[in-house]
Amino acid sequence: MYLQTTIIAIVMVATFALASWKLKSPEISMVITAIVGALVGGFGFPSRLLVEGMFTYFDVGLIFLTASIFINIYSETGAMNALVRWIVKQFYDKKWLMLILLGILLIIPGALTGAGSVSIFVVGGLVSSVMNYMGFSKKRIAAFIYLFAMLAAVAPPINLWAMLMAAQANMPYVGFGVVLIVPIIIIAAFTILYTGLSKTPGRKTKTEILEELPQPPAGMNWFKILVPFGVLLVLILLMQYATFYIPVLGLPLTFMICAFISMGMDKDRWKVKKWYNVMVKTVDQVFPLLGTVISVGVLVNIMTATGVKGLLAITFITLPMAFIYITALIFAPFAQGSLSYGSAIILGTPIIFLFNSMGLNVTVTAAALSFLFPLGDCLPPSRIVGRLTIETVGYEGSYMSFLKAIAIPWLFMGAIGLLMLLFPNQLRFLVVY
Amino acid sequence: MLVFFDTIIYYLYFIMTAFFAFLLLRNLFKREKRKALVYDIVYSYVIITFILRVIGIK
Numbered sequence: 001m002y003l004q005t006t007i008i009a010i011v012m013v014a015t016f017a018l019a020s021w022k023l024k025s026p027e028i029s030m031v032i033t034a035i036v037g038a039l040v041g042g043f044g045f046p047s048r049l050l051v052e053g054m055f056t057y058f059d060v061g062l063i064f065l066t067a068s069i070f071i072n073i074y075s076e077t078g079a080m081n082a083l084v085r086w087i088v089k090q091f092y093d094k095k096w097l098m099l100i101l102l103g104i105l106l107i108i109p110g111a112l113t114g115a116g117s118v119s120i121f122v123v124g125g126l127v128s129s130v131m132n133y134m135g136f137s138k139k140r141i142a143a144f145i146y147l148f149a150m151l152a153a154v155a156p157p158i159n160l161w162a163m164l165m166a167a168q169a170n171m172p173y174v175g176f177g178v179v180l181i182v183p184i185i186i187i188a189a190f191t192i193l194y195t196g197l198s199k200t201p202g203r204k205t206k207t208e209i210l211e212e213l214p215q216p217p218a219g220m221n222w223f224k225i226l227v228p229f230g231v232l233l234v235l236i237l238l239m240q241y242a243t244f245y246i247p248v249l250g251l252p253l254t255f256m257i258c259a260f261i262s263m264g265m266d267k268d269r270w271k272v273k274k275w276y277n278v279m280v281k282t283v284d285q286v287f288p289l290l291g292t293v294i295s296v297g298v299l300v301n302i303m304t305a306t307g308v309k310g311l312l313a314i315t316f317i318t319l320p321m322a323f324i325y326i327t328a329l330i331f332a333p334f335a336q337g338s339l340s341y342g343s344a345i346i347l348g349t350p351i352i353f354l355f356n357s358m359g360l361n362v363t364v365t366a367a368a369l370s371f372l373f374p375l376g377d378c379l380p381p382s383r384i385v386g387r388l389t390i391e392t393v394g395y396e397g398s399y400m401s402f403l404k405a406i407a408i409p410w411l412f413m414g415a416i417g418l419l420m421l422l423f424p425n426q427l428r429f430l431v432v433y
Numbered sequence: 434m435l436v437f438f439d440t441i442i443y444y445l446y447f448i449m450t451a452f453f454a455f456l457l458l459r460n461l462f463k464r465e466k467r468k469a470l471v472y473d474i475v476y477s478y479v480i481i482t483f484i485l486r487v488i489g490i491k
Contacts, residue, residue, distance in 0.1 A: 025471045031478065051490075054482040065453060247438035253445060283456040284464060291475045294482055 004041075005307040012037040012308060016381060027291035030381050034302035041306035053301030057293040057340065059252070060115075064289050065282070066255035067121035070228070072282045073259045073275065075125070077266040079225045082216035084129050092206045095134065099192045102127045103148050107188075110152020112236045113251060114160040116374065116385050119152040120145060122232070124392040131195075133213075135203025138395050139405035140195050146389045147191045147409045150374040151184050157240065161344040161370035168349040171362060179367045179430040183416050187371075191409045217267070224265040232258045289388060296382045300339055309339065309346055317350040321358075324351070328372060328421060329414045336376025337383065343373050355424065363431045364424035371417030375410060378403060447487055454483035 015036040019029035034053065038046035074080055091098040106127055110119035124145050131141045153160070156177050166173040204212075235254045238246050249257075263269050303309040316324070316331050335343035348369050355365045378386030383399070390402055397405075420427060461476040 023471050025469075025475065027475045028471050051485065054478065055486070058482060058486065062450070062453075066449075247435050247442055249442060250446070252449065253442060256449065280456055280459065283453065284460050284466065287457075287460065287467070287476075287479070291479055294479055295475075 001307075002311070005311045008037055008041050008306045009308045009311060011040045012303075012306075026381060026383070027288070027295040030292075030295035030299040033381075034299045037302045037306050037308065041302075043302075043305060046302065046305070049301050049305050050298055053298035054294050056297030056300060058297070059250075060117075061290045061293045062252040063115070063118065063255070064121065064286050064293070066252040066259070067118055068282045068286045069279055070232075070255040070259040070262065071121055071125060072278050072285075074228055074262045076274075076278050077224070077262055078214075078217040078220055079228070079262070079265070080126060080129075081214050082220045082225055084126060084133075085210065085213050085216065087126075087130050088133055088206065088209055088213065092134070092209070096192070096196055098130070098134070099144075099196050102130060102144075103188050103192060106145065106148035107152040107155055107184075108233075109236075110149060111155035112158065112233075112240065114153060114158035114163075116149035116151075116153035116377065117388055118251070119149045120385065120388050120392050124149070124389070128393045133204070133209045135200030136195065136198065137200075138393055138397075139401075140198045142389050142393045142395050142402055143406040143409055144191060144195045145393060146378065146385065146406050147413065148188070149385055149389065150377065150413065151188055151191075153374050153377075154180060154370050155184055156180050159367075159370050160341055161348060161373045162366045164341060164344040165348040165352055165366045165369065168345055169352040169356070169362065169366075171352075171366075175363050175431040175433045176367060178432045179364055179427070180370070182430055183367075183371060183420065187409070187413050187416055190412050194409055194412075219267060227265065228258045228262040231261055285391075288391075289384065292382060292384060292387070296338075296340060296384075299381065300342060303338070309342070313346045313350060316347060317354055324354075325418070325422060329375075329418055332369065332372035333376030333379055333414075336373040337379030338381055340382060340384075343376070344369070348373070359425075361424040361428040361431065364420055364427045368417050368420030368424065371413060371420065375414055375417075378406065378410075447489075450483055451487045454480060454487055457483060 012033050016029055016033040019032045020026060023029055023032075031050075034050065035045070038044070038049060043049065071080075087098070091101065105123050106119050108119075109122040110116045127145055128141055131144065136144075159176060159180060162176055162180075163173050232254065235249060235257065236251075239249060239254070263275055268274055300309070312335065316327070319327065332343065332347065335347045339346055348366070351369060352362050352366060356362050374385075377384055378389075386399070386402065389395070390399070395402055457476065457480045461473070461480065464472075464476075
């Protein structure tokens with residue numbers, strides 16, 4: 001059985017590599033890999049498994065679509081340009097303060113929703129424009145946005161990896177606040193320093209930038225700029241803290257409500273054709289991501305059915321402890337790249353049980369793992385947040401050069417996560433109930 | 434009251450999904466980027482996912 005599953009895994013890896021090389025499309029390569037895996041695993045043509053898999057991340061896809069529609073409609077009203085103008089006017093000469101503010105801005109949406117991709121969708125474009133005008137290179141902008149999106153996903157109150165591991169291991173999701181926030185501050189400070197200390201040869205004067213930036217449309221005011229984001233924040237907070245008193249909206253509908261509010265704020269609110277065109281363009285823009293999440297779902301479902309997913313987990317946790325520590329920075333991110341949040345359940349929970357049996361603090365361990373898993377959101381096969389960052393920033397280099405660009409802060413975040421994993425008992429003072 | 438609103442939201446999601454399925458279908462035939470045959474297939478199974486949700490199979 002072990003040998004058979006290993007053979008399936010090898011065939012799937014080879015198929016994925018070959019399909020990616022020949023077809024140049026990660027989406028179709030994942031589906032072909034899934035079909036070949038099922039055929040080799042003796043499932044025949046797996047129609048039912050394929051359809052089931054398509055829906056694994058369907059809701060995530062809907063969030064991508066609706067968040068993009070909201071932010072594109074918001075930009076179309078001219079509010080985004082007005083906001084960028086204001087930020088440049090106020091903070092252009094205060095680089096460090098500006099970077100701290102942009103970092104906080106990136107963390108809020110992800111912290112409230114548990115998804116770094118939401119941060120990039122909602123404020124990534126704004127942050128990218130401002131940093132562009134500040135003269136930072138595309139590489140530094142990509143590294144800044146990607147790292148803060150990761151930190152946003154890890155930040156409390158919603159850390160999906162820690163929540164999933166806690167639920168699976170029968171431990172309460174409490175005491176994670178400080179143990180998550182302290183490392184986040186350290187990593188954020190490092191990322192801000194790494195970005196801020198870089199050279200900015202393309203930096204223009206404030207007057208030049210303000211001349212370049214489009215003028216806000218007539219009638220644009222603070223009310224119109226802030227209300228769509230205000231409503232978004234209020235609805236997300238209500239979903240968190242007044243769950244039993246409001247109907248279940250869900251993030252996609254929340255984004256659509258805010259998109260309609262943005263439309264309502266525009267003087268051309270009744271020009272249906274204009275908004276329809278924005279939506280058509282958005283669907284085209286988001287399509288590669290939508291295709292990716294649906295294809296990843298198919299691949300993960302077949303990996304589960306054939307036992308490849310379990311094989312990866314068992315292989316990892318049966319390694320000697322020293323090897324677990326040494327390979328954690330490779331296994332955990334790659335598990336995230338192929339299994340998405342499933343990595344927390346497949347890999348995270350067995351590690352929690354293993355560490356618990358050795359008398360190590362499980363809250364710190366779960367927090368540590370939740371810093372290691374998100375590192376894989378830029379790794380194949382899914383590369384969801386990585387690709388999203390590239391599209392948002394308008395990064396034109398190869399994907400490998402993007403990985404190199406984010407390498408230093410990425411490794412720093414990994415090192416912090418690894419240190420927490422190595423010394424959970426020494427860091428138990430950070431677990432505050 | 435909450436149950437009533439939840440039911441409305443439930444149907445709103447179906448309408449939303451149908452609208453996105455329509456936009457995807459439109460982009461399948463009138464797209465300007467990603468015109469290769471490979472993307473015809475990717476578009477097809479993405480659209481199938483939306484249609485299956487609309488008709489309530491999943």
